[in-house]
Amino acid sequence: MRLVAVAVPVPFLDLLTYNVPDRLELPAIGARVRVPLGSRTLTGCVIEHGASIDAGTDAKDIVEVLDHEAFLPATVVALARWVAEYYVAGVGDAIAVAMPPGAARRASSYKTQRIVSITAHGLGSDPSDEGTQGAESPRHRGLTPKQSQAIEALAAAPAGLPMSALRERGITADVVSRLVKHGLATIRDEADERDPFERSALATVAADPDRQLTPEQVAALDALSARADAAEFRVALLHGVTGSGKTEIYLRLADRVCRTGRQVLLMVPEIALTPSVAALFRAAFGTRVAIQHSALSDGERHDQWQRIRRGDIDIVVGTRSAVFAPLPRVGLIIVDEEHDTSYKQEESPRYHGRDVAIVRGSLEGALVVLGSATPSLESFQNAAIGKYDLVSLERRVLDRPMAAVRIVNMRDEYATEGPDVVISRELVTAIEERLTREEQVLVLLNRRGYSTAVFCRQCGDSFECPNCSVSLTVHRARNGWKARCHYCNYSTDVPKSCRKCAAPYLEQTGFGTEKVEQHLRDRFPSARIGRVDRDSVRRKGALTSLLSKFAAGELDVLVGTQMIAKGHDFPRVTLVGVISADVGLGLADFRAGERTFQLLTQVAGRAGRGERKGEAIVQTLYPEHYSIQLACQQDYAAFFEREFAYRKGMRYPPLVALINIVVRGKSLGDAMHAGAEVVRRLDGVIAHAGMMTLGPAPAPLGRLRGEHRVQVFIKGTRRAEMRQAVKAVLAEMPELRRKVTVDVDPLSVL
Ligand code: ADP
Ligand code: ZN
Numbered sequence: 031m032r033l034v035a036v037a038v039p040v041p042f043l044d045l046l047t048y049n050v051p052d053r054l055e056l057p058a059i060g061a062r063v064r065v066p067l068g069s070r071t072l073t074g075c076v077i078e079h080g081a082s083i084d085a086g087t088d089a090k091d092i093v094e095v096l097d098h099e100a101f102l103p104a105t106v107v108a109l110a111r112w113v114a115e116y117y118v119a120g121v122g123d124a125i126a127v128a129m130p131p132g133a134a135r136r137a138s139s140y141k142t143q144r145i146v147s148i149t150a151h152g153l154g155s156d157p158s159d160e161g162t163q164g165a166e167s168p169r170h171r172g173l174t175p176k177q178s179q180a181i182e183a184l185a186a187a188p189a190g191l192p193m194s195a196l197r198e199r200g201i202t203a204d205v206v207s208r209l210v211k212h213g214l215a216t217i218r219d220e221a222d223e224r225d226p227f228e229r230s231a232l233a234t235v236a237a238d239p240d241r242q243l244t245p246e247q248v249a250a251l252d253a254l255s256a257r258a259d260a261a262e263f264r265v266a267l268l269h270g271v272t273g274s275g276k277t278e279i280y281l282r283l284a285d286r287v288c289r290t291g292r293q294v295l296l297m298v299p300e301i302a303l304t305p306s307v308a309a310l311f312r313a314a315f316g317t318r319v320a321i322q323h324s325a326l327s328d329g330e331r332h333d334q335w336q337r338i339r340r341g342d343i344d345i346v347v348g349t350r351s352a353v354f355a356p357l358p359r360v361g362l363i364i365v366d367e368e369h370d371t372s373y374k375q376e377e378s379p380r381y382h383g384r385d386v387a388i389v390r391g392s393l394e395g396a397l398v399v400l401g402s403a404t405p406s407l408e409s410f411q412n413a414a415i416g417k418y419d420l421v422s423l424e425r426r427v428l429d430r431p432m433a434a435v436r437i438v439n440m441r442d443e444y445a446t447e448g449p450d451v452v453i454s455r456e457l458v459t460a461i462e463e464r465l466t467r468e469e470q471v472l473v474l475l476n477r478r479g480y481s482t483a484v485f486c487r488q489c490g491d492s493f494e495c496p497n498c499s500v501s502l503t504v505h506r507a508r509n510g511w512k513a514r515c516h517y518c519n520y521s522t523d524v525p526k527s528c529r530k531c532a533a534p535y536l537e538q539t540g541f542g543t544e545k546v547e548q549h550l551r552d553r554f555p556s557a558r559i560g561r562v563d564r565d566s567v568r569r570k571g572a573l574t575s576l577l578s579k580f581a582a583g584e585l586d587v588l589v590g591t592q593m594i595a596k597g598h599d600f601p602r603v604t605l606v607g608v609i610s611a612d613v614g615l616g617l618a619d620f621r622a623g624e625r626t627f628q629l630l631t632q633v634a635g636r637a638g639r640g641e642r643k644g645e646a647i648v649q650t651l652y653p654e655h656y657s658i659q660l661a662c663q664q665d666y667a668a669f670f671e672r673e674f675a676y677r678k679g680m681r682y683p684p685l686v687a688l689i690n691i692v693v694r695g696k697s698l699g700d701a702m703h704a705g706a707e708v709v710r711r712l713d714g715v716i717a718h719a720g721m722m723t724l725g726p727a728p729a730p731l732g733r734l735r736g737e738h739r740v741q742v743f744i745k746g747t748r749r750a751e752m753r754q755a756v757k758a759v760l761a762e763m764p765e766l767r768r769k770v771t772v773d774v775d776p777l778s779v780l
Contacts, residue, residue, distance in 0.1 A: 032056055033089055035078035036065055037110075037125040041378065042767050045077055045121055049089045057092070060100030060107045062186065064093040073185065075125050077107060096182060102128055103339075103356050105393045110354070112389050118689075118756055118772045119379035127379065128354035130187070130335035145218050145329060146206050147190030152181055152214035176205045184215060192329035193217075243278065244428070250421045251279050254399060257419065258287050258362055263392045267368075267413040268401040270423030271664065272635020273430060273599075276401050277307050280364050281314055283399070284345055288318070292361025292396075294345045297352055297383055299370035302573050303596040307366055308347050315345050322348035322355075350375060350383030353390055360394040363387045367596065368400035368409055369628055374777045382775060384409075403635060403666075404628040407677065408684040410670055426639075433606065433637040433644035435662040439653045440610075452541055452549045457607045457647045461550075465557055465586055469642065470602045473550065473589045474633045475543050475609040478563040479503035482540030484513060484524060488533035495520050499733040504538055505565065518735045546609055547589045554587070562590035595633035601640025606633055611650040611658050618730040619779055620682045623657040627669050630661035683775070687749045689756060690776040691742040692729060694769045698738045702726055704766060705740040708759060712744065715755040721746030731780045741779070 034057065035045040048065050050056055057063050057076045065074050071093055102110075102125075110128045114121035173181065180201045184191060196206065209215040243251065250268065257264050270276045284294040296311065298304040301323035311319050320334045320343045337343050339356040346355045350373050353363075365373070365384045373383035384400065391398035400409050400418070413420040426432065438454045447455070464471050481504040484493035493502045495515035502513035504524060511524040527534040547561045560576050567573035573593075580588050581600060588594055614625045630648065638644015650658050660669040678685050691708060695701030705726025712723050725742040732739060744752050756772055 031089065033080055034063075034076050034092070036063060036074040036092075037077050037121045038065065038067060038072050038074035039122045039126040039129075040067070040072070040120070041123060042120045043122050046074070047089045048092045050095075051091045054092060054095050055098070057095045057097070058100045060102040060104060061095060061097040062101045063095050064185075066090050066093060074122070075102060075107070075129075077111065077121065077125075096186065101186075103358060105360075105390065106354055106356055108393055109386065109390050113379050113381050113386060116753070117379045117381050117774050118753055118760075119381075124379045124381075127351055127375075127381075130332045144193040145190040146180075146184065146193060146196060146209075146215055147187070147218070148181065148184035148215055149213060152184065152209070174205075176201060177209055180205055180209060181214060187328075187332055190218070190329065191332060192327070195329060195333050198333075241278070243282075244275065244425075246423050246425060247275050247279060247427070250423055251282055253419070253421050254279065254283050254397070255286055258283060258397045259290075260397075261290075261292075261361065261395060263395050263397075264419065265388055265391065265398045265400065265412070265417070266419040266421055267405055267409050268399055268421045268423070269405055269410070269413075269666070270401065270403060271426060271432065272403045272632065273426040273432075273639045274403075274423035275427040276366070276423065277310055280307070280366070280399070280401070281310060284311070284362060284364070285314070287362040287397075288315075288344045290361060292359045293343070293357040295352060295355060295357060295360055295363045295387070295390075296345060296347045297363070297365045297373070297387060298347065298349065299367050299372040299596065300349060301347070302577070303593055303598070304366065306599045311345060311347050318344040320346050320348075320355075322346065322352050350381075350386075353383050353386045360390065360396045363391050363396055363398045365398070365400045366402075368402045369404055369406040370596070371625075371777050376778075378771075380771075380773050380776075382777070385775070404631045405666075407624060407670065407673060411674070411684045430638060430641075431643060432664050433634050433646045435634055435646045435648060435664070437653045437658070437662055438647060438649045440649050440651050443649075452546060452609065453553065453607070454647075454649055457649065458553060460605055460645065460647055461554065461587070461607065464605045465554060467604075468586075469604040470580070470583070470585075470600060471587045471605045471607065472594050472600075472603055472633065472636055473546060473587060473607045473609060474591070474595060474629075475541075475546050475589070476591050476613045476629060477540075477542045477610075478516075478544070478565055478591055479514070479542035480506050480511075480544040480548075481538035482542055484536055484538050486528035486531060486533060487535035487537050489528060489531040491528055491530040493524075497733070497736045499731060503542065506544055517731070543589055543591060550587060550589060557586045558584065559587045559589065560585045562588060562593050564591070564593075567593075592629055592633075595629055595636065598636060599639055600636065602642075603637055603639065604642050604644050606637040606644070606646040608633060608646065608648040608650075611648050611661075612652055612655075615652065615655065615657065617780065620677070620680065621777065623655075623673055623676070626655075626657040627661045627673075630658065631664060631666070634661065634664065681745060686745045686747055687752060688776060689744040689752055690773040690779050691744070691756065692771040692773070693726065693740050693742065693766070694737040694771075695740075696737070698728065698732070698740070701738045701740045702728075704769060705742055707763070708742050708766070708770070711759045711762060712742070712755055715758050716744070716746075716751065720748055721752060721755075729780065743779075 032050040033047055034050060036048050037045055059076055061076050062073055063076055064071055106128050110124040114124040254266055257266055268276060287294055298307055301308050308321050320338055341358050346352055365387050368384050375381050388398050412418045438456050443451050443454045461471050483501045493513055495502055497520055498515055498517045502515055505512050505514055512521055513524050514521045528536055543561055543563045550559050562576055579585050611630055614622050634646040637646050648662055656672050693701050693705040695704055709723050709726060722745050726740040729739040729741045746752050760767060
């Protein structure tokens with residue numbers, strides 16, 4: 031028998047062993063194959079050949095080999111295997127992330143394009159005619175070579191391919207219409223938004239190759255260039271204060287590496303929120319750069335994937351999943367804003383894009399550059415112990431000063447102005463000044479909605495989500511007030527009187543971005559004000575349009591959540607107001623202090639990036655908290671020291687490794703019972719010091735989408751053994767697999 035191990039995109043499944051019948055060639059590692067699984071036939075990916083596979087004699091035959099060569103490059107296959115192993119996920123889940131886009135997406139329309147997709151009949155996996163089919167798919171019978179070729183291409187793209195992509199392969203509309211007639215394919219017209227960077231004012235920025243670098247930039251670029259030239263695996267942390275010109279360094283380093291015939295991967299937290307970086311790369315490298323952003327249709331992404339795979343692309347700019355881009359010879363990986371939490375995927379496989387990038391760097395022998403003004407504790411610690419090189423930029427370009435930060439103690443403000451104050455007198459005055467001088471203002475509040483709670487003044491009943499243990503957030507809708515759950519999207523009208531005691535004394539408390547926007551409009555009626563949060567940018571293109579309007583000076587004030595704090599470069603912003611610096615501090619999460627520090631430092635860093643001096647005003651109830659104090663002083667080193675000591679005292683990462691296991695149940699009792707069983711078995715496996723289990727305990731978010739949640743933690747220094755213990759316990763309790771979420775190196779433990 032010729033055995034191969036195949037990953038299929040089915041949750042929780044490990045590698046499956048199949049036999050390659052004599053009539054088929056032996057597929058390459060990374061090639062796609064059609065394999066039977068239960069009553070279905072699925073497309074999987076070959077991960078391993080012969081030798082080390084446990085030779086089950088009952089291995090079923092592969093039905094078909096779809097690729098003559100590797101579809102996924104070997105390093106990407108290896109990377110996906112590492113992800114599955116390290117994050118305790120199914121290898122099929124991990125391979126699915128590395129494959130070109132599958133899921134169909136709805137988009138609003140600028141123009142439409144014709145999408146052709148294969149039918150179940152065309153795939154040969156229609157359950158209704160299963161029995162008659164046997165193992166062999168009938169779909170190539172009686173088809174012309176062109177038709178078969180089209181079917182093959184379509185089978186690889188479950189969401190369909192644009193007609194233009196098929197035409198590129200020499201498949202005409204005529205061929206397609208015959209397939210449709212046979213019931214093997216269907217055609218639909220899909221909305222397709224044009225590249226937002228082509229419409230956006232932000233695309234007008236141009237890289238200036240003749241620009242004189244500052245001495246600090248020169249030194250940093252020299253250090254990194256030497257590393258890149260060595261063409262071997264190394265990680266460097268580029269720690270540069272906001273406005274120190276990191277992007278310029280990325281551009282020149284990327285250019286240098288491309289010239290040696292190797293490719294560059296630039297990872298950003300979110301394309302739309304880091305437009306300056308993406309647009310600069312597009313401007314500098316033109317069509318040699320592929321930008322993977324959410325406005326691309328699946329068809330376009332698929333085409334881009336093929337171009338990358340063929341080696342037609344030198345630079346890929348993308349978000350976390352771009353770490354699996356099929357670039358053949360990667361020489362440089364840049365992870366911009368490496369501390370950003372959006373690098374972590376919060377569904378299986380729960381990987382961290384930065385950490386996977388480092389593993390990819392080691393597989394490729396590439397230089398990995400992690401850039402940030404506020405590095406994660408993990409990365410800075412690695413630099414401190416010499417595992418990473420540390421390259422620093424301590425000053426802003428052209429000796430522009432950092433923004434001066436003023437703290438407003440809101441306790442004093444409430445005492446004199448009453449409890450309903452949202453915008454302090456100091457902040458009002460400062461905004462007024464900017465409006466008169468025609469400068470711009472950013473106002474941050476990391477909480478969306480109008481009010482954050484509703485309660486009855488008579489009986490004290492509060493308005494909670496029926497499915498989750500959180501209070502509902504009030505939003506202003508066209509036809510009145512709506513209360514919405516930010517976790518499960520449950521939504522209801524806000525009644526006039528209490529549901530419990532019928533008293534008409536319902537009161538709204540707390541405030542979010544919508545109320546701040548309202549207060550600003552009331553206070554500054556002639557100012558042009560925009561709001562950026564997940565609610566205001568739901569419509570496709572809305573975010574890019576708001577940001578470019580602000581960049582073009584068509585708005586004076588932009589209110590928003592952390593979305594406005596990221597890497598934007600708006601030179602006319604001279605004031606940043608933080609409405610409540612305390613939003614994240616109350617969370618029962620050991621990273622709360624770090625998040626607050628990062629957010630405040632980043633948002634203060636948005637002020638004074640142009641010629642005029644910048645200022646930030648931070649409103650808080652805890653002016654003495656170290657995260658707030660040190661962010662205002664923009665003192666990363668002091669913050670690191672303080673936070674590190676706290677993590678050490680509490681035995682939290684990065685001093686130990688952490689695995690979080692969430693067990694869900696119909697009742698709290700069920701979940702606790704199952705959690706206790708997990709702990710009992712874990713304790714049976716990990717019997718030595720250096721590792722410990724904690725829990726089960728109800729999670730801070732005790733109920734979510736109707737299920738109760740309890741947590742179990744494993745802390746320790748021996749990661750591999752910790753993972754093995756979890757795997758062993760899950761293998762013993764297969765009935766639990768669907769009720770348990772394993773999060774290795776969790777970023778949030780709510
Ligand atoms: P960071 O990412 O470190 O916050 P940026 O790369 O966005 O900083 O640079 C901040 C601003 O300084 C940008 O407007 C950029 O165009 C400008 N800049 C960068 N390098 C130089 C330089 N050597 N001379 C003048 N301006 C520069
Ligand atoms: Zn809910």
